[in-house]
Amino acid sequence: MQVQFTVNGRAASVDVPPETLLVHALREQLRLTGTHVGCDTSQCGACTVLLDGRAVKSCAMLAVQAQGAEVTTIEGLAAADGTLHPMQAAFKECHGLQCGFCTPGMVLSAVDLCRSHPDADAGQIRELLEGNICRCTGYQNIVRAVQAGQKAMASSA
Amino acid sequence: MGASDFSRLPHIGESLLRKEDYRFLTGAGQYTDDVVLAAQSHAVFVRSPHAHARIERIRTDAARAAPGVLGVFTGADVAADKINGLPCGWLITSTNGAPMKEPPHPILAQGKVRYVGDHVALVVAQTQQQARDAAELVEVDYEALPAVVHVADAAAGTTGAVAGAALHDIAPDNHCFKWAIGDRTAVDAAFADAAHVTRLDLLNNRLIPNAIEPRAVIASYQRANDEYTLYVSNQNPHVERLLMTAFVLGLPEHKVRVIAPDVGGGFGSKIFLYAEDVCLTWAAKKLQRNIKWVADRSESFLCDAHGRDHSSHAEMALDEEGRFLALRVHTDANLGAYLSTFASAVPTILYATLLAGPYRTPLVHVEVDAWFTNTAPVDAYRGAGRPEATYLLERLVSRCAWEMGLEQDELRKRNFITSFPYQTPVALQYDIGDYPACMAQAQQLADVAGFAARRAASTAKGLLRGIGYSSYIEACGIAPSNIAGALGARAGLFECGEVRVHPTGSVTVFTGSHSHGQGHETTFAQVVAARLGIAVESVDIVHGDTGRVPFGMGTYGSRSISVGGAAIMKALDKIETKAKKIAAHLMEASDADIDFANGEFSVRGTDKKIPFAQVALTAYVPHNYPLDKLEPGLNETAFYDPTNFTFPAGTYICEVEIDPATGATRVDRFTAVDDFGTIINPMIVEGQVHGGVAQGIGQALMENCVYERETGQLLTGSFMDYAMPRADDFPDFKLGHVCTPCTHNSLGTKGCGEAGAIGSPPAVINAVLDALRPLGVRDFDMPATPHRVWQAIQQANPSAKT
Numbered sequence: 001m002q003v004q005f006t007v008n009g010r011a012a013s014v015d016v017p018p019e020t021l022l023v024h025a026l027r028e029q030l031r032l033t034g035t036h037v038g039c040d041t042s043q044c045g046a047c048t049v050l051l052d053g054r055a056v057k058s059c060a061m062l063a064v065q066a067q068g069a070e071v072t073t074i075e076g077l078a079a080a081d082g083t084l085h086p087m088q089a090a091f092k093e094c095h096g097l098q099c100g101f102c103t104p105g106m107v108l109s110a111v112d113l114c115r116s117h118p119d120a121d122a123g124q125i126r127e128l129l130e131g132n133i134c135r136c137t138g139y140q141n142i143v144r145a146v147q148a149g150q151k152a153m154a155s156s157a
Numbered sequence: 158m159g160a161s162d163f164s165r166l167p168h169i170g171e172s173l174l175r176k177e178d179y180r181f182l183t184g185a186g187q188y189t190d191d192v193v194l195a196a197q198s199h200a201v202f203v204r205s206p207h208a209h210a211r212i213e214r215i216r217t218d219a220a221r222a223a224p225g226v227l228g229v230f231t232g233a234d235v236a237a238d239k240i241n242g243l244p245c246g247w248l249i250t251s252t253n254g255a256p257m258k259e260p261p262h263p264i265l266a267q268g269k270v271r272y273v274g275d276h277v278a279l280v281v282a283q284t285q286q287q288a289r290d291a292a293e294l295v296e297v298d299y300e301a302l303p304a305v306v307h308v309a310d311a312a313a314g315t316t317g318a319v320a321g322a323a324l325h326d327i328a329p330d331n332h333c334f335k336w337a338i339g340d341r342t343a344v345d346a347a348f349a350d351a352a353h354v355t356r357l358d359l360l361n362n363r364l365i366p367n368a369i370e371p372r373a374v375i376a377s378y379q380r381a382n383d384e385y386t387l388y389v390s391n392q393n394p395h396v397e398r399l400l401m402t403a404f405v406l407g408l409p410e411h412k413v414r415v416i417a418p419d420v421g422g423g424f425g426s427k428i429f430l431y432a433e434d435v436c437l438t439w440a441a442k443k444l445q446r447n448i449k450w451v452a453d454r455s456e457s458f459l460c461d462a463h464g465r466d467h468s469s470h471a472e473m474a475l476d477e478e479g480r481f482l483a484l485r486v487h488t489d490a491n492l493g494a495y496l497s498t499f500a501s502a503v504p505t506i507l508y509a510t511l512l513a514g515p516y517r518t519p520l521v522h523v524e525v526d527a528w529f530t531n532t533a534p535v536d537a538y539r540g541a542g543r544p545e546a547t548y549l550l551e552r553l554v555s556r557c558a559w560e561m562g563l564e565q566d567e568l569r570k571r572n573f574i575t576s577f578p579y580q581t582p583v584a585l586q587y588d589i590g591d592y593p594a595c596m597a598q599a600q601q602l603a604d605v606a607g608f609a610a611r612r613a614a615s616t617a618k619g620l621l622r623g624i625g626y627s628s629y630i631e632a633c634g635i636a637p638s639n640i641a642g643a644l645g646a647r648a649g650l651f652e653c654g655e656v657r658v659h660p661t662g663s664v665t666v667f668t669g670s671h672s673h674g675q676g677h678e679t680t681f682a683q684v685v686a687a688r689l690g691i692a693v694e695s696v697d698i699v700h701g702d703t704g705r706v707p708f709g710m711g712t713y714g715s716r717s718i719s720v721g722g723a724a725i726m727k728a729l730d731k732i733e734t735k736a737k738k739i740a741a742h743l744m745e746a747s748d749a750d751i752d753f754a755n756g757e758f759s760v761r762g763t764d765k766k767i768p769f770a771q772v773a774l775t776a777y778v779p780h781n782y783p784l785d786k787l788e789p790g791l792n793e794t795a796f797y798d799p800t801n802f803t804f805p806a807g808t809y810i811c812e813v814e815i816d817p818a819t820g821a822t823r824v825d826r827f828t829a830v831d832d833f834g835t836i837i838n839p840m841i842v843e844g845q846v847h848g849g850v851a852q853g854i855g856q857a858l859m860e861n862c863v864y865e866r867e868t869g870q871l872l873t874g875s876f877m878d879y880a881m882p883r884a885d886d887f888p889d890f891k892l893g894h895v896c897t898p899c900t901h902n903s904l905g906t907k908g909c910g911e912a913g914a915i916g917s918p919p920a921v922i923n924a925v926l927d928a929l930r931p932l933g934v935r936d937f938d939m940p941a942t943p944h945r946v947w948q949a950i951q952q953a954n955p956s957a958k959t
Contacts, residue, residue: 033191034184036421038369039454043876046369074184088182092174095840098848099674100181101188101370101421126885133876135369135422136674138847138913139884 005066007032008076016063023047025063026073034074034104038133045132048105049073055112057105057131074104077111086152087111087145096145098136106132106142114150122147158688158726160898160905164835166687167755172840173693177678186419189373189390190451197375198227200437200450201288203278203295204459205270208306208531208869209322210299212268212277219294220280225287228444229295230279230436232267240264240439243430243495244404247502248645249334249527257334257527260325262495264405264432264439270299271324271494272531273871274459276432281440281448304531304869305331308468308491311528324494324529331529333492334501338509338583339522347483347520351474355557360938361545363466363491363862365879366538368673370421371452372461376437380445384412389434391417392427392671393711394703396648400430400498406439413438417701420673424852425537426461427673428713429498433460458874463862464538466491467504467545471553479561481572483520486512486549490527490535497536501527506644507542507635507714513581514550515592515630515806516572521582531869539852540911541714543631544918551627551919559930565626565923566596566605569808573628585632587804588900592628595830596808598893603810603828611812611825621815622825623928627920630806633715633908636799651798652716653708654725656685656732658791660777662770663695669709670721671701674848675910676841677717683837684722684904688729689769690756707794715908718837719803723902727795735791736772742783743767743775803899803907807831809850811920815928820947822925824854824886830893831912835905842909843892849913850890855882856914857921861940880942929953 004013007030014029026032026049035058038046042060049058050072077085084092087110097103106129113120113128120128125146126139134142163169180186217229242262249257261267265276278295282288305311305322311331323329348354368390375388385408391397394415402408420427437448452460469488476482490504509523558568573592580586600606608624615622635641638649655667666685672678682696699705712721737751740758744751750761759766775782776791812826829846836842859880863872873879898905918939925941926934933953937946 027191031193032184033188034186036188036370037190037451038371038421039876041454041875041877043881044369044454074182078183082183084179084182091182092178095175095844097178097181098676098844099368099370099422100177100186100419101368103181104184107182122889123885126887129884133369133881133883135367135424135852135881136848137844138849138851138890139882139887140847140889141844143884143889 001064003063003067005068006070008072014063018064020063021059022061022063022066023058026058032073032075036101036104038102043133044102045109046102046105048108048132050108050112055109074108077107086156087149090149090152091145094141094145094148096137096142102132102134106134110146110149113146114153118150118154158903160835160903163904164898168683168687168693169837170839172838173679173683175676175679176682177676188370188419188421189375189388192375192388192418194375194377194447197447197449198281198283199285199288200448201280201292202276202433203280203292205266205273205275205277207270207299207301208273208304209302209324210270211302212266212270213298213300215278216296217278220291223287223291223294225283226280226291227283227446228281228440230265230440232263232265235263235265236267241405243432244400245496245501246498246647248647249336249501249505250645251334252337257501258325258328258332259496260327264435272533273869274533275494279436279440281444306530306532306864306866306869308466308489308528308530311530312489312526322531324531328529333527333529335524335526336505337522337524340520340582341522344483344485344520344522348472348474348485351482352477353475353561355473355553355560357471357553357556359469359471359549359552361465361467361548362856362939364464364538364856364860365458365862366424366426366461366464367457367881368422368424368426371454371457372427372431373451374434374437375447375449376441377447378441378445384414385438385441386414386416387434387438388416388418390420390427392420392423392673392713393709394671394701395669395709396711397430397434398703401435401438405435414704416704417671423673424539425464425541425713428711429462429536454876455874458879459871460533462497462534462536463493464535465545466535469549471549473553473557475557475561479563479568479571481516481518484512484518486523488525490525491530491532492527493530493532493534495534497534500534500536503537503542508546510584511543511546511630511632512550513583515574515590515628517574519582523583532864537713539849539914543911544915547627547629547915548919551629552922555626555923566600569626569628570596586801587630588801589897590804590806590832591895591897592806594895595806595832596628598895599808599810599828599830602830602891602893603826605810608812615814621817621928623813623924623926625811625920625923625927626808627916627923628808629916630804631912631915632802632804634719634799634803635714635716636802638798648710650710651796652710652720652724653794653796654721654728655707655794656725656728658732658773660774662691662773664689664691665697665699666725667699667706668721668725669706669711670717671712673712675712675717675845676838680718680838680841681722681725684725685729688726690754691769715910718904718906719899719902719908720797720799722904722906723799724795724797726903727797728793731793731795732791735787738787739772739775739782740767743781800901803834805831805833805907805909805912807912807916809916809920811924813921813924813928815925815946817950820943820950822858822941822943822946824888824921827888828891829913829916830895831909832895832897833909834896834899834907836894837906845909846892846913847890849911850917851882851887853914853917854887854921857918857939857941859940859942
C-alpha cells in the first residue's frame with residue numbers, strides 16, 4: 001500500500017504491506033534508524049515518535065494510520081544546521097543518557113510531556129515518563145534533563 | 158607516572174560532557190540492527206516450547222519449500238559439519254578433585270531440548286517475515302520429559318517430584334560441581350565455642366538483564382579471501398572472536414573480524430558467546446549470504462543468560478562483644494540447562510572470595526553446589542557473584558545486630574577492617590580502603606539522626622518505616638592472569654591499548670575495552686588529554702572492532718578504566734619516552750635533561766621548549782630527525798596485566814515506608830557513599846551509580862524471573878509480566894564519595910560500574926525487615942512486591958520478633 005505522510009518536514013511516500021508497523025516503515029523504508037525497537041509489547045517506548053506533535057509508540061500503530069500525518073523522528077528534532085533542540089541539549093547537559101538506545105524515544109516523550117504539562121514538577125515528570133523504560137541511568141538524570149528542557153522550551157517558546 | 162601525580166593532572170576530576178552524546182541524541186548512533194548489508198537475508202530460530210523433551214523427529218521439507226527460504230538447518234547439520242559446542246570459560250575442580258561436569262552445549266539442539274527457548278532449528282529467508290512464516294512450518298515431534306526447575310528441587314535429587322529429570326548423560330544427578338574455600342575444621346571449632354550464632358536461609362532471586370537493545374547479529378562471508386565479518390551487540394568482541402574461532406568453528410582467528418558497534422546496554426548479558434552468533438557465522442558461509450538476526454524481546458527473556466538464582470544457608474559465629482569469629486555458608490547455585498561462558502566462575506571465584514566483606518572475620522568456609530536445571534543458562538549479570546555475596550553477608554550482619562540487640566551500624570563499625578593491606582581468609586588481599594569513613598559520610602548524608610522523628614511521623618500516618626544498611630566491598634578488574642589461570646580461567650585478563658599520535662598532534666587511541674553506555678569515549682579521552690597536555694577534542698577513542706584494535710578482553714567486572722585505562726597509560730609512557738628522545742634531538746640536549754609537562758617538552762635548567770605537536774610532526778616528517786638512532790613515527794602499543802583486583806567499597810543506607818494495608822513499599826530515601834579511588838569524570842561515575850542502584854532496587858522491590866515449577870514455562874516472559882523499574886519507582890538518590898586511591902595501578906582508579914547493583918539490594922531488604930520486625934517478621938526474600946509484603950504481614954508472628 002502507498003502511504004503518504006510528512007516526515008521531519010519532508011513529504012515521504014512508502015509502499016508497504018498493509019500490516020507494516022510505522023516503526024518498520026520508518027526504519028526499513030526511510031532508513032530513519034534513530035527510532036528503535038526495544039520490545040514487542042509496546043512497553044519500552046524506544047520507538048516513540050511525534051505524530052502531529054503528540055508522542056506515540058510507532059510500534060503500536062500501522063504505517064497506513066499515519067497517512068497524511070506529520071511525523072517527527074529523532075532525526076528531525078535538531079535544527080537544520082545541527083543545533084540541538086533544547087530538550088536534546090538538556091539531556092546532554094544533565095547526562096540524561098548512557099547507552100543511548102532508549103534516548104530518542106525518551107527525548108521525544110519529554111518534548112510532548114513539556115508541551116502538554118509545562119508546569120509538571122519532578123514527581124509528576126516521573127509519573128509522566130511511565131511509558132519509557134531506561135535500563136542505564138536510574139532515571140534521576142533524565143528527570144533533571146526534562147526539568148531543564150522544560151525551562152529551556154518555555155523560554156524559547 | 159604514579160597515581161597521585163595522575164590525579165593532579167588537568168581534566169582529571171572534571172565532569173566533562175560526553176563526546177558520544179551528539180550522535181545518540183540525534184539518532185545517528187549505529188547499533189547492530191541499524192547496519193544493513195547488501196543482499197542481507199534474515200534468520201529466525203525455531204525454539205523449544207518444552208522445558209525438557211526428547212526430539213523424536215524434525216520435518217523441514219515444508220519450510221524449505223516456503224517462499225524466499227534460503228536454508229533450514231538443524232542439529233543434524235551441525236553434527237555433520239562437526240561444529241563443536243559452546244565452551245565454558247572457567248574450569249572448576251570439585252572438592253574431590255574431579256573436574257566439573259561439562260556437558261555438550263550444541264548450537265542447535267541434538268537429541269534433546271533442555272529449556273523453553275532452546276535452539277532447535279535455524280531458518281534463513283530473504284525477508285524476516287518469510288523466515289518467520291517458514292519457521293512456523295518446521296514440524297518437531299517431541300516426547301516431553303519431566304523437568305527440574307527450582308535449584309532446591311535439583312539439590313533434593315533426581316527422585317520424587319523430579320524423577321527422570323536428568324538433563325545430561327554425564328551428570329545423571331544434575332550436579333555440576335561441589336566447590337569449597339576456607340578452613341572447614343577451624344570454622345567448625347570456632348562455631349563450637351562461640352558466644353552467639355546467627356543463622357539465616359535466603360534466596361537470591363533470578364533476574365533477567367534486559368538491556369533495552371535486544372541482542373542482534375549480522376554475519377557476512379567474503380568468498381574472495383575466505384574472510385568473515387560479524388556485527389554483534391557484544392561487550393567483548395575479541396573474546397567473542399577467540400571463543401568462536403578457536404573453540405567452536407575451528408577457523409583461523411585472523412580470518413574473522415568482529416565488530417560491536419554502538420551497543421544498547423549490556424549489564425553482563427552481552428559478554429557471552431551465544432549459539433545465535435555461531436549459527437549465523439556458520440550459515441553465512443554455507444549459504445554465501447549476509448544474514449541478520451535480531452532478537453525480539455520475547456526471545457531475550459527466554460534466551461539471554463539470566464542472573465543470580467542462589468539458595469543459601471549462612472551462619473555467623475560471634476563473641477560477646479559482637480566481634481565476628483567465623484562465617485559458614487552453603488550455597489546451591491542454579492546454572493540453568495547448560496554452562497554459559499562464565500557460569501562456573503560466578504558462584505565460586507567471583508562469589509565466595511567476597512564473603513569476608515569489609516570485615517575482620519578471621520575464619521570463613523564456603524561450600525557451593527552447582528546444579529543443572531531446565532531453565533535458561535545463568536551467567537554474570539551486573540556484579541556477577543559480588544551482589545550475591547554482599548546480599549548474603551549484609552542480610553546476615555543486620556540479623557546478627559538485631560539478635561544481639563545492637564544497632565545495624567554499630568555492629569558493622571565494630572568489625573570493619575581498618576588496617577591494610579588485609580589478607581582475607583578467602584584468597585583476596587585488599588590493598589586499601591576506609592570503610593568507617595564511608596559509613597560516617599553515609600550516615601551524615603542520610604540524616605540518620607533524624608530517622609526516629611521520620612519514623613514517628615510515618616507511624617502517625619499508620620505507615621511503617623524502616624532503615625537498612627549495607628556495607629559492601631567488591632573486587633573489580635579480575636586479575637592477574639597467572640593466578641586466575643591457576644584458579645581455572647581459560648582466558649587472559651589483561652588489556653591492550655594502542656596510542657597513535659598523528660603528525661598534527663591529534664591522537665587516536667585503540668582500546669580493547671568496550672563502551673556500551675559507560676562513556677569511554679569521554680573518560681578515556683580525558684585520561685589521554687591530561688597525560689599528554691593536549692585538548693580533549695584532539696583525542697578520539699576507537700573500540701569494539703577486532704579489525705582496528707590490536708587485542709582486548711572487553712568490558713565487564715568494572716575493569717575498563719583500571720585495566721584498559723592502565724594499558725593506555727603504559728602506551729603513553731612509551732610515547733613519552735620516545736617523544737623525549739625526539740625533543741632532545743630537536744633542542745640539542747641530552748634525553749635525560751628533557752622534562753615533559755603541560756604538553757611541552759623543555760630542557761631542564763634552560764628556557765628552551767617545544768610543544769607536543771612539533772615533536773609529533775617531526776616524527777612523521779623526519780627531515781631533522783635522529784634516523785640513525787630512532788624509527789620515525791609515534792605509535793605505541795602496550796598490554797597491561799594487573800597485579801591484583803581493585804577493591805571499591807562503600808556504605809549504602811535505605812529508608813522505606815510501607816503501607817501495612819496494601820504492602821506497598823516505597824523507597825523514601827537512598828544514600829550511597831562509595832570509594833572508587835581516583836575519579837576521572839564525576840558526572841559519568843555518578844551516572845553509573847544511579848544505574849546500578851536502580852537495578853539493585855529493582856531486584857529488591859519488583860524484578861523476578863519466574864518459571865512454573867512443574868513445567869519450566871517462563872511466566873515472566875515480557876515487559877507485561879516482568880516488572881522493569883520505571884521513573885516513578887525511585888526517589889532521587891544521595892551520593893557521596895570517599896577516595897583512597899588504588900595502590901597498584903597508575904591511575905589510582907578502582908571501578909564503579911557495578912557497585913550500585915551490589916550494595917543496594919541488602920540495604921533495601923534490611924530496611925523492609927527493620928520496618929516489619931515490630932510485627933514479628935523475621936525473614937523476607939526478594940522481591941518486596943506489595944503482595945509478598947502484605948502476605949508477610951498477614952503471616953507474621955509477633956512472638957517471633959527479634
